[in-house]
Amino acid sequence: MSIRGKLASCVGKTSLWRLFEFKQKMPRILFYHGVIRDNYIDRRVQANQIQLSAFERQIQFLRKEYKFISLAEFYARFINNDSFSGKEVLLTFDDGYKNNLTVAYPLLSSVGVPFSVFICSDLVDIEGYVPTYYIRSAILNGGIQVLNIDRMKRQFILSNDSLKESAMNELIRCIKTYNDEDVSGIIAEIEDNLPNGKRQELNSIFSSEQLMSWHDVKALHSGGVIIGSHSKTHSILHSNQTEASVSRQLLDSKNKIIDHLGACDFFAYPNGDIKSVSDFSINEARHLYKMSFAVNGKAVCTSDDIAFISRISASFDVNSLKVQMSILS
Numbered sequence: 001m002s003i004r005g006k007l008a009s010c011v012g013k014t015s016l017w018r019l020f021e022f023k024q025k026m027p028r029i030l031f032y033h034g035v036i037r038d039n040y041i042d043r044r045v046q047a048n049q050i051q052l053s054a055f056e057r058q059i060q061f062l063r064k065e066y067k068f069i070s071l072a073e074f075y076a077r078f079i080n081n082d083s084f085s086g087k088e089v090l091l092t093f094d095d096g097y098k099n100n101l102t103v104a105y106p107l108l109s110s111v112g113v114p115f116s117v118f119i120c121s122d123l124v125d126i127e128g129y130v131p132t133y134y135i136r137s138a139i140l141n142g143g144i145q146v147l148n149i150d151r152m153k154r155q156f157i158l159s160n161d162s163l164k165e166s167a168m169n170e171l172i173r174c175i176k177t178y179n180d181e182d183v184s185g186i187i188a189e190i191e192d193n194l195p196n197g198k199r200q201e202l203n204s205i206f207s208s209e210q211l212m213s214w215h216d217v218k219a220l221h222s223g224g225v226i227i228g229s230h231s232k233t234h235s236i237l238h239s240n241q242t243e244a245s246v247s248r249q250l251l252d253s254k255n256k257i258i259d260h261l262g263a264c265d266f267f268a269y270p271n272g273d274i275k276s277v278s279d280f281s282i283n284e285a286r287h288l289y290k291m292s293f294a295v296n297g298k299a300v301c302t303s304d305d306i307a308f309i310s311r312i313s314a315s316f317d318v319n320s321l322k323v324q325m326s327i328l329s
Contacts, residue, residue, distance in 0.1 A: 005320055008328065012319025020326040026300045027074060027088035028066075028329055029293065029311040031268070034097035035104040036208045044165070045136045048095070049208050050316045052103055057318045059113060062089055066325075070114035071226045071266060075291050079306070089325075091115040092293070092311065094230055094268055095130055096123070099208060101216045109223060117220060118230035118268035118293075121253040123211050130234045132172055133209045134187045137202045139168040144193050151185045176271055179240050180233065180249075214260050221261050228266035229253040229289070236271045237281035246281050250288050267292040272311070282307045299329040 011017060033048035035055050040046050050058075062068070066089040074090055076082075091108070093100050096119035108115055123130070138144065139158060147156040147167065152174065156167040171190075175183045191199060203210070212220075221227050231249040235241065241249075250267065257264035267285050269277045272295030285292040286307035298310040312329055315321045 005315065005317065008315070008320040008323040009317050010319075011327070012317075012322035017322045017326040021086075024086040024299060024326065024329070026084050026086060026302065027069070027090060028299050028325055029074075029090040029092060029309065030314040031092040031094055031293075031295070031311050032104075032314055033093060033095050034099045034208060035107075036099060037103055041205060042140060044140055044168075045133070045206055046208055047136070049097075049099075050314075052107070054316055054318065055104070056107065058314065058321055059107065059111065061318055061322070063111065063113070068113045071116040071228075075266075078291075078300070078309075081302075084300075092268065093117045094270070095234065096120060096212045096217065096230065097208070098127075098210050098212050098216060101212060101220050105220060105223060105225070114224070114226075116226040116228060116266065117217075118228045118266070119212065119217060119257070120230050120232060120234045120270075121256040122232040123234065124214055124217060127213045128211055129203070129209050130211070131175055131183055131187055133206070134190060135171045135175065136168055137206055137209070138190050138194055138199075139164050139171065141202060141205070142194050142198055147190065147193055149186055149189050151182060151189060176236050176276065177238065177240060179242065180235050180245055183235075218260065226266065227257060227261055227264070228268060229257055229264055230268050231270055232256075234270050236276050237269060237278060238276050239278040239280075241278070241281075243280055246278070247284055250281070250284050254288055265290040268311075269294060269308075271295065274308075277308070297324075297328065 032050060035052055036049045037052045066087050069088045071090060096117055100117050144158050147158060158164050158167060175186060217227060232253045235249045237246050254264045267289040291309055292307045293311050294308045295313060296310050297312050300310050304310055312324055315324055
């Protein structure tokens, strides 16, 4: 946990966070990724997974202090300029992990908490994985000693944990700023360096990282969960992407979800901060979706662009979450 996170956790253990609640007059939209029942195998690989026990504590806290509303209700009230009390909270999940159905859904449906999931349509086709998983799992657990990435003109020595983590962080930074073609090329080169059968072994070990199938998505949808788009391939829609690529990611994913489910009204930008989303992407999303969602750590504002609505990445620590909801947002 970062120094800021540790400080937030300490404040959350006191009642100080309540002093800021009166200032909040708009909803908070939280987003998670996956929820796992078991202990972490390698938390660095499973960085986007919150343990069920911790998630349950957060839901208990949120149900006690706030009122959950659905994405559909929020959208209707926002565009109609209806007033909010500041006690509303929305729950969203990004990427579309299989455990959204098998772990999160049973808990949330049992207590009547509505939520939404943003999926990567082409990755659902193959029950695949997000790009960062391929990097994390291969670098940290793939048994690679020396990694040459010709596309980057870089060689990485992976002889100890420190070097592995440094290489992992650099590669993740790169794929978050490179265009889709280069991202695919880098991941392909990493995969080529894995020993035979290692990818299958890693996928089995880290089954928590697998995304849903369309059968899974339809099961959630039938259970009342709103399904939105998170692009085709978890593409980060920054200014280094071509406009044609951005348009395909936004439009094709929407159409594929419509083909399977009948509707797709909402979009969440992968990585989602203002540096990771180009003006062109926002303007395209504005024409294609009723509402699109950012990642900026703030409560919703009445001045939010309907194509860039604020969301908060929920801390895994419930005390830090209290501070996020009141002070930091």
